[in-house]
Amino acid sequence: MKTLFRLTNIRIISQVVFLGLFLFAVWASWTTRIQGYPVSRFLEIDLLVALSTALSTGHIYRFLGWSILLLLLTLLFGRVFCNWMCPLGTLHQFFGWLFNIRSVKERQDQNRYQPRQIIKYSILFILLIIAASGSVQIGLLDPIALLHRSVSTGISVIWDSVMSGSFTNLQLAPGTAERIFTGSFWIGIVFVTIIVVNIWHPRFFCRTLCPLGALLGLLSVFPLFRIHRDLELCTDCDLCLTRCEGACSPEGSIRLSECVVCMNCIDECPENALSFSLPRQISTPVSLHPISIVATLSLPGSLVSSDFH
Amino acid sequence: LIRSNGKVNDANYSPLMIRPPGSVAEAEFLKKCIKCAQCIRVCPTNVLQPTGLQEGGIEALWTPVLNFNVGHCQQKCSLCSSVCPTGAIREISVTEKLGFGKFKQQGPIRLGTAFINRSRCLPWANEIPCIVCQEVCPIAPKAIQTYDEEVKDTFGNLVVLNKPFIIPDLCTGCGICQKECPVTDKPAAYVTAVGESRSQERRLLLRYRTNPEES
Numbered sequence: 001m002k003t004l005f006r007l008t009n010i011r012i013i014s015q016v017v018f019l020g021l022f023l024f025a026v027w028a029s030w031t032t033r034i035q036g037y038p039v040s041r042f043l044e045i046d047l048l049v050a051l052s053t054a055l056s057t058g059h060i061y062r063f064l065g066w067s068i069l070l071l072l073l074t075l076l077f078g079r080v081f082c083n084w085m086c087p088l089g090t091l092h093q094f095f096g097w098l099f100n101i102r103s104v105k106e107r108q109d110q111n112r113y114q115p116r117q118i119i120k121y122s123i124l125f126i127l128l129i130i131a132a133s134g135s136v137q138i139g140l141l142d143p144i145a146l147l148h149r150s151v152s153t154g155i156s157v158i159w160d161s162v163m164s165g166s167f168t169n170l171q172l173a174p175g176t177a178e179r180i181f182t183g184s185f186w187i188g189i190v191f192v193t194i195i196v197v198n199i200w201h202p203r204f205f206c207r208t209l210c211p212l213g214a215l216l217g218l219l220s221v222f223p224l225f226r227i228h229r230d231l232e233l234c235t236d237c238d239l240c241l242t243r244c245e246g247a248c249s250p251e252g253s254i255r256l257s258e259c260v261v262c263m264n265c266i267d268e269c270p271e272n273a274l275s276f277s278l279p280r281q282i283s284t285p286v287s288l289h290p291i292s293i294v295a296t297l298s299l300p301g302s303l304v305s306s307d308f309h
Numbered sequence: 310l311i312r313s314n315g316k317v318n319d320a321n322y323s324p325l326m327i328r329p330p331g332s333v334a335e336a337e338f339l340k341k342c343i344k345c346a347q348c349i350r351v352c353p354t355n356v357l358q359p360t361g362l363q364e365g366g367i368e369a370l371w372t373p374v375l376n377f378n379v380g381h382c383q384q385k386c387s388l389c390s391s392v393c394p395t396g397a398i399r400e401i402s403v404t405e406k407l408g409f410g411k412f413k414q415q416g417p418i419r420l421g422t423a424f425i426n427r428s429r430c431l432p433w434a435n436e437i438p439c440i441v442c443q444e445v446c447p448i449a450p451k452a453i454q455t456y457d458e459e460v461k462d463t464f465g466n467l468v469v470l471n472k473p474f475i476i477p478d479l480c481t482g483c484g485i486c487q488k489e490c491p492v493t494d495k496p497a498a499y500v501t502a503v504g505e506s507r508s509q510e511r512r513l514l515l516r517y518r519t520n521p522e523e524s
Contacts, residue, residue: 029351029392040347040394049343053395056340061396134336135368136395139344149371152350153359179355180379187359187371 052131078220083260088143096202124214154188217257233273240265324501331390341397348389356380377484421482422504430497442486452479
């Protein structure tokens with residue numbers, strides 16, 4: 001069970017790699033370092049950017065077509081982007097983990113599905129309507145745009161002041177003593193707020209606000225691969241909720257639009273009842289008890305059919 | 310509803326709304342810009358700033374805008390246009406930006422036009438010699454030139470003043486005059502968005518209001 005080659009370990013490696021790539025892109029997009037290689041790949045696979053600019057302008061610019069990769073990935077595996085690739089998601093998960101001093105029971109309650117998670121679909125809907133009417137505002141909440149803006153205008157100012165005196169004057173054009181950004185305080189406040197909220201509500205941003213997550217959630221209603229729960233093995237212990245990232249009710253019928261495919265539930269399950277696999281004949285009691293099928297067919301609306309569905 | 314403050318149309322646009330070189334026209338710009346701030350990040354002179362509320366209202370919040378009090382737009386740089394993922398700043402070359410080579414007909418990309426505030430300019434208002442803006446102007450021939458005038462100042466001394474004036478035909482709005490003006494808080498040389506080449510309607514001089522494809 002607790003082997004090194006768990007899917008969650010591969011996931012963590014993937015997250016670290018993508019966060020590293022993102023930070024490298026931020027580091028590299030600098031006057032003296034930019035050598036012609038593209039640094040905005042993250043924004044170019046961002047499906048929400050492609051969709052909303054396509055809605056507002058009627059065409060897809062330059063490399064934004066790469067987002068088709070993310071579309072295919074999502075159709076195959078669900079919201080893997082959210083928990084395997086998204087650098088902001090990784091930060092949320094990290095800070096949620098860092099400040100997690102709760103008991104197992106409290107964490108399980110925290111990770112139950114909450115109705116407020118619908119808010120993100122409303123946000124997505126409103127932002128897409130605004131985009132279609134000619135004003136793209138998705139950048140305010142799109143995770144990649146938000147993170148890049150916060151890092152490059154809010155956080156980097158702190159970084160600059162740490163680095164000043166060593167080689168800052170080499171990095172800037174002559175006559176530019178230090179970098180300032182008007183309004184970076186407010187940009188920073190938004191960023192710090194959504195990070196700090198993780199203390200009380202783990203992954204609040206991902207679950208409740210993120211419009212990209214909502215878009216990918218809508219696309220992953222019927223993914224090819226998904227989390228399956230074996231009802232035969234499941235003992236309803238709710239342990240799968242302990243580290244659930246998406247609050248997608250793995251303990252009941254899983255909400256695929258909320259599931260971020262973190263695989264934590266598979267790790268936690270003591271009975272190995274959960275698996276990530278192709279669609280198959282789900283071992284519901286229906287298939288195990290042929291009589292109930294007959295009963296369902298012959299007596300629609302009877303007690304039998306409502307018990308075994 | 311967001312747009313009802315009228316900052317997008319050509320009648321009431323903000324003079325401070327100076328977009329990076331290569332930007333598409335304002336309405337189109339707001340259809341494309343996703344506020345990712347990559348252009349702000351790569352800008353070598355720090356002139357690109359996140360837009361506050363007073364320039365463009367809530368709709369343009371945190372889109373890139375040039376603040377020439379902070380920096381100026383480098384002549385031989387088109388980095389912001391090369392990193393833009395959505396084409397709000399379309400990709401341009403330095404040749405196109407400066408209007409060289411095959412872009413000679415089209416002319417340089419203009420961000421705005423500089424003006425001299427004569428009531429704050431040292432030679433104009435205070436009879437103190439100063440030619441900083443004329444000296445730093447990178448355009449050839451210079452878009453800021455001077456009247457030479459010999460006057461008696463307050464103390465009775467004869468001084469030669471070089472009073473600057475702008476030639477809007479030549480000015481590309483790079484803003485280095487505003488950046489280097491010694492009157493630093495509200496510079497006597499300043500750039501406003503009028504004359505920007507991304508919009509036909511906002512051009513200053515009638516002779517530039519031609520369709521580039523026709524000429």
